[in-house]
């Protein structure tokens with residue numbers, strides 16, 4: 001998949017060439033491209049002096065990183081205990097089915113990635129769905145879908 005090498009170059013220059021900057025560089029690349037392109041991992045390793053195998057290890061260890069493109073909006077459905085007992089599993093299944101996500105939870109138009117997470121820290125308003133930085137409580141399969149409709153209209 002195409003990505004902008006100039007943007008990657010800017011990120012690398014901003015962090016310098018110390019091997020310790022690996023995670024910070026990966027975080028910025030993930031933010032910028034919404035995934036870690038394979039070519040970028042090779043270039044990052046070369047530029048900051050970290051073996052590519054180690055770059056891959058870090059990139060695949062943390063859930064915050066993805067080797068496949070994620071959607072423009074990240075939808076986190078909490079499956080922690082409080083949310084689970086209030087039907088969060090049905091919300092997750094409903095969203096993925098209605099939005100026809102692929103096996104990684106991403107819609108074909110790359111607008112949304114629907115993923116499950118553990119406790120978001122607001123159990124009193126369970127079940128909880130978070131879209132980007134916005135938290136929605138007392139949701140249901142239908143309410144969650146309506147919330148996402150609002151995001152479809154945003155540019």
Ligand code: FES
Pocket residue numbers: 078079080081082083084118119120121122123124126127128
């Ligand atoms: S279990 Fe969902 S917010 Fe705590």
